[in-house]
Amino acid sequence: MLRRKSIVKLAEDECLPEVQRILRERLSQKSVQTQVYGLDSQRRHLLDLMRRCVSMGESNSALVIGPRGSGKTMLLQSVLDEVKSDKIAKENLLQVNLNGLLQTDDRIALKEITRQLQLENTLGDKVFGSFAATLAFLLEALKSGDKTSQPILFVLDEFDLFAHHKNQTLLYNLFDISQSAQTPIAVIGLTCRLDVIELLEKRVKSRFSHRQIHIFSSLTFEEYKEVFVEILSLPKTFPERKFMQQWNQHVKELSEETMTVDVLQRLYHSDKNIRALKSFLLLPVCKLTPDHCQLESTDFLESSQYLTMDSKAAMLHGVSVLELCLIIAMKQLTILYDGDPVNFEMVYNEYQKFVQRKGHSIQCYEKPVVLKAFEHLQALELLKPADGGQRSQKEYRPMTLLVDATQINDALQKYPNCPTEVKQWNTQEVHA
Numbered sequence: 460m461l462r463r464k465s466i467v468k469l470a471e472d473e474c475l476p477e478v479q480r481i482l483r484e485r486l487s488q489k490s491v492q493t494q495v496y497g498l499d500s501q502r503r504h505l506l507d508l509m510r511r512c513v514s515m516g517e518s519n520s521a522l523v524i525g526p527r528g529s530g531k532t533m534l535l536q537s538v539l540d541e542v543k544s545d546k547i548a549k550e551n552l553l554q555v556n557l558n559g560l561l562q563t564d565d566r567i568a569l570k571e572i573t574r575q576l577q578l579e580n581t582l583g584d585k586v587f588g589s590f591a592a593t594l595a596f597l598l599e600a601l602k603s604g605d606k607t608s609q610p611i612l613f614v615l616d617e618f619d620l621f622a623h624h625k626n627q628t629l630l631y632n633l634f635d636i637s638q639s640a641q642t643p644i645a646v647i648g649l650t651c652r653l654d655v656i657e658l659l660e661k662r663v664k665s666r667f668s669h670r671q672i673h674i675f676s677s678l679t680f681e682e683y684k685e686v687f688v689e690i691l692s693l694p695k696t697f698p699e700r701k702f703m704q705q706w707n708q709h710v711k712e713l714s715e716e717t718m719t720v721d722v723l724q725r726l727y728h729s730d731k732n733i734r735a736l737k738s739f740l741l742l743p744v745c746k747l748t749p750d751h752c753q754l755e756s757t758d759f760l761e762s763s764q765y766l767t768m769d770s771k772a773a774m775l776h777g778v779s780v781l782e783l784c785l786i787i788a789m790k791q792l793t794i795l796y797d798g799d800p801v802n803f804e805m806v807y808n809e810y811q812k813f814v815q816r817k818g819h820s821i822q823c824y825e826k827p828v829v830l831k832a833f834e835h836l837q838a839l840e841l842l843k844p845a846d847g848g849q850r851s852q853k854e855y856r857p858m859t860l861l862v863d864a865t866q867i868n869d870a871l872q873k874y875p876n877c878p879t880e881v882k883q884w885n886t887q888e889v890h891a
């Protein structure tokens with residue numbers, strides 16, 4: 460019995476680095492594996508479009524629109540992988556990748572297109588009158604001999620930024636070529652702006668095919684949970700078969716535990732995109748060590764706490780007791796004055812009333828010290844001036860508090876050795 464146990468343990472120790480490697484790779488943004496969850500119709504649409512361009516020489520243009528992290532880049536990559544699985548298509552297809560964040564004007568974009576098509580030498584020192592002429596020359600140069608022209612795919616990431624280029628020349632020309640079918644070209648724009656069409660000039664709009672592929676996560680919670688299981692499961696090809704089966708069984712059971720379900724549900728309701736799910740899973744996966752060789756539901760809870768941590772409330776744990784007192788004074792005053800701004804003199808007054816109460820062990824500080832503490836709170840951005848920038852004497856400057864009552868209560872609960880008087884003061888009713 461003992462021997463069997465140690466064999467299992469040995470297997471675990473040896474497998475763990477491999478498990479971590481597989482899972483970390485899957486969670487990283489640069490993942491080569493392009494398993495697409497829940498975007499079937501969009502994928503089919505895009506695949507159809509690409510195939511028609513590559514195999515039938517049909518020109519086209521389309522926009523893939525979806526919020527950040529919804530999988531636009533990944534979807535396109537997965538479609539291209541499939542198209543390129545055909546050897547002839549792979550050799551034939553030329554691809555130009557542009558990004559609105561990098562190619563900030565059309566001159567740079569044109570240079571980049573020349574570079575990616577490897578036409579620097581062909582272009583040489585030739586000077587053309589217009590952008591359109593240069594682009595036409597480049598595309599013409601690609602036609603060699605009697606061979607029909609190769610299909611070219613233009614991918615414009617952060618598409619909306621190209622709309623801010625002068626006269627939208629690049630967009631106009633690309634769309635124009637995609638309509639006047641000399642060379643088969645496909646123009647695919649990726650963007651997170653829903654109103655992107657409105658940014659286009661009329662002449663550009665009229666040349667665009669108006670194909671839009673909208674991406675939004677339509678996963679139900681059950682499907683979302685399945686994605687969770689799938690991401691954490693080991694592949695069938697894992698060398699240690701028995702270990703793999705046990706691991707996958709454990710992940711499945713884990714996904715049914717109440718605590719995990721709760722955490723996942725919260726995540727699902729706040730943001731159901733898979734990028735968020737992946738970054739949520741990264742911490743539990745990285746925490747796997749020989750002493751902690753299984754994922755536990757508490758790991759997920761911890762990770763979710765990290766992700767949803769309230770940075771203002773966390774900052775409150777680091778302030779001094781005096782500063783905490785000033786925050787409470789300010790909160791009481793804010794309640795008293797119905798949310799109107801208050802100034803240092805008023806806060807100091809309130810603070811004095813508190814420390815001078817009988818039987819208190821709270822240290823009473825001099826006014827300049829209290830003022831310094833007050834200014835420190837402002838530097839931490841827990842307070843902000845409410846006078847719209849006009850400088851008044853600092854003791855009388857109106858200020859608003861940037862943390863709310865629940866954040867303060869929370870901080871007091873967790874504050875190490877918080878004096879009882881301070882806690883009580885916080886919960887006391889406020890009187891004029």
Ligand SMILES: Nc1ncnc2c1ncn2[C@@H]1O[C@H](COP(=O)(O)OP(=O)(O)OP(=O)(O)O)[C@@H](O)[C@H]1O
Pocket residue numbers: 487488489490494495496497498525526527528529530531532533534650651732733734735737
């Ligand atoms: N439906 C999905 N199926 C599988 N993985 C997904 C899905 N959606 C997003 N992801 C994952 O989320 C990560 C981010 O996706 P991607 O980079 O494609 O987003 P994006 O829409 O291009 O975002 P951005 O607007 O920031 O460019 C990828 O690593 C991918 O693995």
Ligand SMILES: [Mg+2]
Pocket residue numbers: 531532533616649
């Ligand atoms: Mg992207």
